[in-house]
Amino acid sequence: MHSAGGTPAVEAVGLVKRYGGTAAVDGLDLTVRTGTVTAVLGPNGAGKTTTIECCEGYRVPDAGRLRVLGLDPATQAATLRPRIGVMLQEGGIYPGIRALEMLRHVAGLHAHPLDVPELAERLGLDSCGRTPYRRLSGGQRQRLALALAVVGRPELVFLDEPTAGLDPQARHATWDLIRELRADGVTTVLTTHFMDEAEELADEVAIVDAGRVIAHGSPAELSRGGSADVLRFSGRPGLDLASLRAALPAGSQAEEPSPGNYRITGDVGPRLLATVTAWCAQHGVLADRISTRRHTLEDVFLELTGKELRS
Numbered sequence: 523m524h525s526a527g528g529t530p531a532v533e534a535v536g537l538v539k540r541y542g543g544t545a546a547v548d549g550l551d552l553t554v555r556t557g558t559v560t561a562v563l564g565p566n567g568a569g570k571t572t573t574i575e576c577c578e579g580y581r582v583p584d585a586g587r588l589r590v591l592g593l594d595p596a597t598q599a600a601t602l603r604p605r606i607g608v609m610l611q612e613g614g615i616y617p618g619i620r621a622l623e624m625l626r627h628v629a630g631l632h633a634h635p636l637d638v639p640e641l642a643e644r645l646g647l648d649s650c651g652r653t654p655y656r657r658l659s660g661g662q663r664q665r666l667a668l669a670l671a672v673v674g675r676p677e678l679v680f681l682d683e684p685t686a687g688l689d690p691q692a693r694h695a696t697w698d699l700i701r702e703l704r705a706d707g708v709t710t711v712l713t714t715h716f717m718d719e720a721e722e723l724a725d726e727v728a729i730v731d732a733g734r735v736i737a738h739g740s741p742a743e744l745s746r747g748g749s750a751d752v753l754r755f756s757g758r759p760g761l762d763l764a765s766l767r768a769a770l771p772a773g774s775q776a777e778e779p780s781p782g783n784y785r786i787t788g789d790v791g792p793r794l795l796a797t798v799t800a801w802c803a804q805h806g807v808l809a810d811r812i813s814t815r816r817h818t819l820e821d822v823f824l825e826l827t828g829k830e831l832r833s
């Protein structure tokens with residue numbers, strides 16, 4: 523069993539990894555609590571994969587302190603590896619091996635593996651189980667890599683873009699699997715470019731840019747930061763904004779950015795919507811084109827990391 527408190531599953535302080543003169547990871551601080559799902563988000567080239575590879579012991583940091591399950595992955599990889607699950611990159615799998623053979627082989631290396639046929643069925647690998655690896659589709663390879671990462675019942679699993687290239691069915695099967703791992707006390711660290719995936723799965727989100735964590739918190743905490751939620755409606759121009767503002771809950775704002783178009787910011791929820799429509803009814807206003815837009819993790823991500831493309 524894994525304790526919920528105590529030693530974090532991952533603890534990185536001031537982590538640095540350079541390639542040549544360039545720091546891909548540049549003073550990164552990250553704590554992953556045991557038993558949680560942590561999503562590491564960031565633009566292309568932010569240093570996510572490099573960080574994960576340092577945690578897995580595949581890359582040696584140039585500076586900083588890194589502990590994974592309390593161990594130093596650079597010097598204690600042999601002790602650490604049997605306790606963690608990693609998604610192997612393409613090059614790590616023999617091209618002629620069949621998918622189920624590979625899964626059985628890796629399961630056989632562990633003392634208490636998951637049931638191979640059941641896992642294969644869950645991830646839709648049973649029908650392609652006899653197909654050599656080199657003939658598997660991109661999505662099938664991705665699902666096999668995920669199965670290989672979890673089959674040994676690791677305490678901690680690192681999933682680098684686990685649902686990239688997957689169809690919606692496989693994506694949901696993957697999400698269900700990650701939720702079950704969490705229910706079993708397994709810690710998951712995943713990278714993703716899908717904000718909805720992070721919102722669905724993650725207890726904690728770390729946003730990485732230029733090799734550092736620039737924001738950290740639960741999806742709800744992060745979404746509460748930054749710009750506010752917005753409710754918009756149209757009506758006749760020149761409504762009495764002072765009266766409308768007086769009716770709104772504290773902390774809300776009302777404005778008319780262009781004639782007849784109204785914009786209300788604040789805690790946009792059922793109560794605010796009811797207040798606005800009640801005020802409109804009292805003042806003989808037929809509110810038209812009412813829309814609400816809640817601030818999403820994607821909004822926060824773009825606010826923090828900007829909209830320009832990364833090289």
Ligand SMILES: Nc1ncnc2c1ncn2[C@@H]1O[C@H](COP(=O)(O)OP(=O)(O)OP(=O)(O)O)[C@@H](O)[C@H]1O
Binds near residue numbers: 542564567570572573
């Ligand atoms: N082996 C390497 N040699 C030289 N530079 C590298 C190497 N691996 C990664 N880099 C560079 O380090 C930076 C961080 O790369 P990394 O793969 O960690 O980013 P990432 O956040 O995972 O990006 P993506 O979202 O595109 O997968 C990039 O600028 C990348 O070009």
